[in-house]
Amino acid sequence: MKLTGAQALIKSLEREGVEVLFGLPGGAILPVYDPIIDSSIRHILVRHEQGAGHAAEGYAQVTGRPGVAMVTSGPGATNIVTALADAYMDSVPIVVITGQVATTSIGTDAFQEVDTTGITASVTKHNWLITDANDISRIVAEAFHVATTGRPGPVLIDFPKDVANATIDYEEPGELELPGYRVASAPDERSVAAAVELIAAAERPVLYVGGGVIKADAAKELAHFVGLTGIPVTTTLMARGAYPDAEALHLGMPGMHGAFAAVTAIQRCDLLISFGARFDDRVTGRVEDFAKGAKVIHVDIDRAEIGKVRRPEVGIVADCRLAISALNEQIAKNSAAQSRDRIATWVERCLDWKQRFPFTYEGAGTAAPGDIGRIKPQFVVEELRRLTPPETILVAGVGQHQMWAAQHWGFVDPRSWVNSGGLGTMGFAVPAAIGAKVGCPSKMVWAVDGDGCFQMTAQELVTASSERIPVKIAILNNAYLGMVRQWQHMFYEQRYSEVYLSPDLPDYVKWAEAMGCVGLRVTDPKDVAAAIEQANAVNDRPVVVDFRTDSMEHVFPMVPAGASNDEILVHPSQADQPR
Amino acid sequence: MTNLTAQTRHHLVTARVENKAGVLLRVAGLFSRRGYNIISLAVAPTDDPAFSRISIVVDVESNLLQQVIDQLDKLINVVAITELDPEEATQAELLLATLARSVEHDADLGVLIQSAGASIVEMTDQATTIQLVAEPTVLDDFEEKLRSYGISELQRTGAVALPRLVQL
Ligand SMILES: Cc1ncc(C[n+]2csc(CCOP(=O)(O)OP(=O)(O)O)c2C)c(N)n1
Numbered sequence: 001m002k003l004t005g006a007q008a009l010i011k012s013l014e015r016e017g018v019e020v021l022f023g024l025p026g027g028a029i030l031p032v033y034d035p036i037i038d039s040s041i042r043h044i045l046v047r048h049e050q051g052a053g054h055a056a057e058g059y060a061q062v063t064g065r066p067g068v069a070m071v072t073s074g075p076g077a078t079n080i081v082t083a084l085a086d087a088y089m090d091s092v093p094i095v096v097i098t099g100q101v102a103t104t105s106i107g108t109d110a111f112q113e114v115d116t117t118g119i120t121a122s123v124t125k126h127n128w129l130i131t132d133a134n135d136i137s138r139i140v141a142e143a144f145h146v147a148t149t150g151r152p153g154p155v156l157i158d159f160p161k162d163v164a165n166a167t168i169d170y171e172e173p174g175e176l177e178l179p180g181y182r183v184a185s186a187p188d189e190r191s192v193a194a195a196v197e198l199i200a201a202a203e204r205p206v207l208y209v210g211g212g213v214i215k216a217d218a219a220k221e222l223a224h225f226v227g228l229t230g231i232p233v234t235t236t237l238m239a240r241g242a243y244p245d246a247e248a249l250h251l252g253m254p255g256m257h258g259a260f261a262a263v264t265a266i267q268r269c270d271l272l273i274s275f276g277a278r279f280d281d282r283v284t285g286r287v288e289d290f291a292k293g294a295k296v297i298h299v300d301i302d303r304a305e306i307g308k309v310r311r312p313e314v315g316i317v318a319d320c321r322l323a324i325s326a327l328n329e330q331i332a333k334n335s336a337a338q339s340r341d342r343i344a345t346w347v348e349r350c351l352d353w354k355q356r357f358p359f360t361y362e363g364a365g366t367a368a369p370g371d372i373g374r375i376k377p378q379f380v381v382e383e384l385r386r387l388t389p390p391e392t393i394l395v396a397g398v399g400q401h402q403m404w405a406a407q408h409w410g411f412v413d414p415r416s417w418v419n420s421g422g423l424g425t426m427g428f429a430v431p432a433a434i435g436a437k438v439g440c441p442s443k444m445v446w447a448v449d450g451d452g453c454f455q456m457t458a459q460e461l462v463t464a465s466s467e468r469i470p471v472k473i474a475i476l477n478n479a480y481l482g483m484v485r486q487w488q489h490m491f492y493e494q495r496y497s498e499v500y501l502s503p504d505l506p507d508y509v510k511w512a513e514a515m516g517c518v519g520l521r522v523t524d525p526k527d528v529a530a531a532i533e534q535a536n537a538v539n540d541r542p543v544v545v546d547f548r549t550d551s552m553e554h555v556f557p558m559v560p561a562g563a564s565n566d567e568i569l570v571h572p573s574q575a576d577q578p579r
Numbered sequence: 580m581t582n583l584t585a586q587t588r589h590h591l592v593t594a595r596v597e598n599k600a601g602v603l604l605r606v607a608g609l610f611s612r613r614g615y616n617i618i619s620l621a622v623a624p625t626d627d628p629a630f631s632r633i634s635i636v637v638d639v640e641s642n643l644l645q646q647v648i649d650q651l652d653k654l655i656n657v658v659a660i661t662e663l664d665p666e667e668a669t670q671a672e673l674l675l676a677t678l679a680r681s682v683e684h685d686a687d688l689g690v691l692i693q694s695a696g697a698s699i700v701e702m703t704d705q706a707t708t709i710q711l712v713a714e715p716t717v718l719d720d721f722e723e724k725l726r727s728y729g730i731s732e733l734q735r736t737g738a739v740a741l742p743r744l745v746q747l
């Protein structure tokens with residue numbers, strides 16, 4: 001079949017099952033935009049290429065399928081670098097296609113030429129520059145394979161204009177040419193046995209569950225593991241939803257703004273069992289003091305993560321689902337590994353921490369939160385949770401509001417939480433929410449965003465309005481770059497340098513309306529619930545709610561950067577509690 | 580002179596890589612991004628034109644070496660990696676040096692060249708270019724000795740290595 005390179009590319013994407021493309025055209029990618037008109041693939045026209053990348057991430061995180069974005073060369077490519085870096089840090093499978101100047105012009109500083117594969121080499125799992133149109137179908141197949149297998153991640157295909165315009169005899173991809181790509185899958189039996197031995201001897205074990213469990217769709221296996229062993233669970237920022245928050249043995253999120261019980265249980269455990277986590281500095285605090293007395297079992301599909309930060313007693317390089325299943329199988333035959341007696345005192349201690357140090361704020365849990373006059377940001381998150389269906393997808397920006405969202409939303413399911421963990425990308429929420437809603441149109445999608453973050457990518461709400469993607473955005477408008485303000489308050493003697501934003505410049509309601517959304521504003525705690533219900537009732541367009549929240553609120557607990565997790569600061573109301 | 584602690588930080592890593600555009604950038608980029616120090620790096624084709632071999636002498640603590648290898652192994656174009664213990668490898672490197680004097684008028688220099696097993700590549704009235712292929716540490720010594728004769732230019736290739744046939 002004779003096809004142009006552009007047609008072959010679109011056909012290859014269709015072959016991969018791509019349903020939606022987030023993108024924005026330009027000179028170098030122009031030929032590829034023509035066959036899109038005839039394709040079954042839905043194209044969503046973003047207003048900035050960063051938005052296309054984050055939307056692809058949101059889509060991928062909620063569906064488990066790769067998100068795809070397409071942009072032009074030069075500035076189109078550089079605009080999407082942030083999203084690639086974000087996806088790389090959080091192991092999100094996205095495929096980005098960038099237009100490129102003709103192969104005959106590469107290296108001449110042609111119009112809108114940048115070295116895209118060079119620029120993105122360190123923030124992609126792999127990238128390809130196609131120089132022969134006959135390679136298109138094979139390289140697309142390789143790109144999707146690499147993005148979605150092993151430790152998932154972003155990939156990029158750089159697509160020169162003359163390759164797009166060439167005419168070829170299209171052939172289905174044959175064998176992939178990836179001689180250097182090997183994917184770990186099943187765990188090594190001896191390591192599994194060694195891990196079970198450690199579990200059977202531990203007196204103070206705790207689980208440290210990371211995003212890998214969600215990526216491997218291993219939530220069921222995890223629940224079974226906990227059911228068998230009775231070992232307390234912590235879930236990292238990337239793993240919220242991997243284990244239901246409501247479960248008694250769930251101690252919550254560890255890390256810089258994690259739950260006291262989760263942080264402290266990890267510090268004092270004698271066996272740390274890590275499933276798909278990478279010992280990130282936001283979790284470990286000062287590494288030398290992290291879980292000092294503990295032996296470590298580390299399960300990860302990426303061999304390079306084992307021992308990168310902390311040398312484990314047992315390392316298992318495998319897919320989390322297969323590894324946890326294998327552990328479960330062995331544990332089921334091992335009564336010592338299932339014994340609750342040995343760990344009973346420890347579990348009791350963990351649950352006591354959990355009970356005495358919940359996430360809290362002034363006025364928490366009172367029937368009339370309006371009494372304190374200001375809207376507490378945590379209260380907005382709790383009300384959102386209370387008033388939305390259990391399967392609602394929550395997306396967050398980066399800052400204080402993100403931490404409050406992670407802390408106060410009661411997570412039920414995996415893939416219901418979308419956030420920027422490793423890179424901490426302000427501006428992530430709006431476009432990621434759009435991608436999430438496109439991926440799961442039947443679920444309600446709320447984003448909890450900061451006023452600072454919102455201003456970085458709000459224009460994508462124009463995309464959402466015109467494409468009828470009814471996302472809902474709750475701005476926790478504290479008139480500050482709040483997280484930075486908090487650090488200046490705590491570590492720079494309250495010298496607030498360049499963090500004030502103003503509550504009403506811009507006017508978020510008018511801005512929302514100008515972008516085709518419903519805009520609401522809430523200034524009184526008593527009106528929070530009604531506004532959420534009003535927003536929930538809108539199904540034909542996006543909604544933005546400007547919640548005027550308390551500027552002075554700080555995120556607690558907090559482990560100061562570079563400090564030991566033992567130095568965790570709790571909410572002032574809990575400061576006198578014995579630890 | 581390389582001291583002992585420096586030597587224990589030197590590790591030989593050879594990677595068989597796909598012979599594709601950008602491979603060197605990926606390897607070099609990985610080392611610079613993760614802060615691994617490269618002492619020398621040599622790239623050359625192999626018997627199979629689809630693959631090249633990159634020989635790297637890397638300067639890291641021994642306990643970091645596995646991490647270097649694991650990260651390198653993640654590069655899609657890297658097909659296989661061998662780490663050679665310097666004790667168990669035959670290493671060789673080429674040194675080319677131009678000295679600002681003629682060996683004809685300098686008997687000492689002639690003796691040095693001969694005793695080191697080096698050879699004269701080119702010679703004029705004012706200058707001599709010599710070459711020596713040897714283990715990197717031997718080249719270090721030789722280079723040191725040449726210094727007193729006035730080196731005007733010097734190039735080394737970086738080490739390449741193969742496993743020893745007979746272990747010491
Ligand atoms: C692109 C980007 N620039 C800067 C930062 C540093 N930063 C982290 S949180 C934060 C403040 C975010 O402000 P806002 O969105 O209002 O959220 P808040 O903390 O007030 O809830 C900043 C500036 C970042 N994470 N990302």
Ligand SMILES: [Mg+2]
Nearest residue numbers: 450451480482
């Ligand atoms: Mg703010």
